[in-house]
Amino acid sequence: MDLRTRGESTSMEPNSPKRGEFFWLRPDTTRPGRGHGVVFENVKELLTPPRLILRPEGGGFPHLASVPRLVYSPKKGDPPEDLEGGMSGYWLVSERLKLVFEQVDPDGFKFVECDYRAPDGSALSPYYLCEVARVLDAVDEGASTMQVLVSDEYPTGKIYDLTGGASLAFRKDVIGQAHVFHTPFSGSLTFCDRHLRNAVWSAGIGGPDASRGLRFKDAADI
Numbered sequence: 001m002d003l004r005t006r007g008e009s010t011s012m013e014p015n016s017p018k019r020g021e022f023f024w025l026r027p028d029t030t031r032p033g034r035g036h037g038v039v040f041e042n043v044k045e046l047l048t049p050p051r052l053i054l055r056p057e058g059g060g061f062p063h064l065a066s067v068p069r070l071v072y073s074p075k076k077g078d079p080p081e082d083l084e085g086g087m088s089g090y091w092l093v094s095e096r097l098k099l100v101f102e103q104v105d106p107d108g109f110k111f112v113e114c115d116y117r118a119p120d121g122s123a124l125s126p127y128y129l130c131e132v133a134r135v136l137d138a139v140d141e142g143a144s145t146m147q148v149l150v151s152d153e154y155p156t157g158k159i160y161d162l163t164g165g166a167s168l169a170f171r172k173d174v175i176g177q178a179h180v181f182h183t184p185f186s187g188s189l190t191f192c193d194r195h196l197r198n199a200v201w202s203a204g205i206g207g208p209d210a211s212r213g214l215r216f217k218d219a220a221d222i
Contacts, residue, residue: 053088094125104196108180114129135184
């Protein structure tokens with residue numbers, strides 16, 4: 001395995017990580033509380049063997065024989081925030097967060113509506129399984145500080161290892177008008193720009209001191 005901290009720059013123009021431009025977006029697992037108490041009741045019925053989670057290895061949504069059925073269990077945890085992770089490979093997002101995502105970047109996300117109910121069977125406010133649908137090779141490796149692990153063992157030939165810290169620069173010519181994306185070499189890690197973060201906060205969903213389930217980490221200082 002070849003390990004290097006920088007790759008060859010693919011940009012003709014000087015580039016560098018810039019604070020406040022791009023963010024690593026992920027569910028906030030640091031917030032206090034018990035975590036959410038949403039139970040995915042019929043997930044086993046929806047799996048595609050031999051997969052042990054609903055999300056296919058290549059991403060997207062499989063054909064679903066029925067609507068995902070969720071039940072809130074107060075015994076298992078708190079009501080869900082606007083974004084929760086670990087839902088059989090997907091995010092779980094509230095309707096108001098879905099609307100923000102769709103308004104800012106309608107091609108960047110895919111959603112499946114769930115049948116979300118209280119323990120007594122009454123319907124609760126809608127929630128959706130969510131997947132970031134865009135993959136861009138947008139990290140400028142030569143201008144970034146990170147570990148790049150190169151090996152034939154990886155399907156893509158290399159991966160970005162951000163453990164221990166990293167400072168990422170992005171190629172704006174590749175990103176274009178996109179506001180959210182994965183990269184081919186960072187697994188399910190999601191990156192977004194300042195416009196998406198500010199739109200979420202402007203909608204009253206979290207902020208610098210209250211996450212509502214979303215954690216934005218500056219990609220220039222991971």
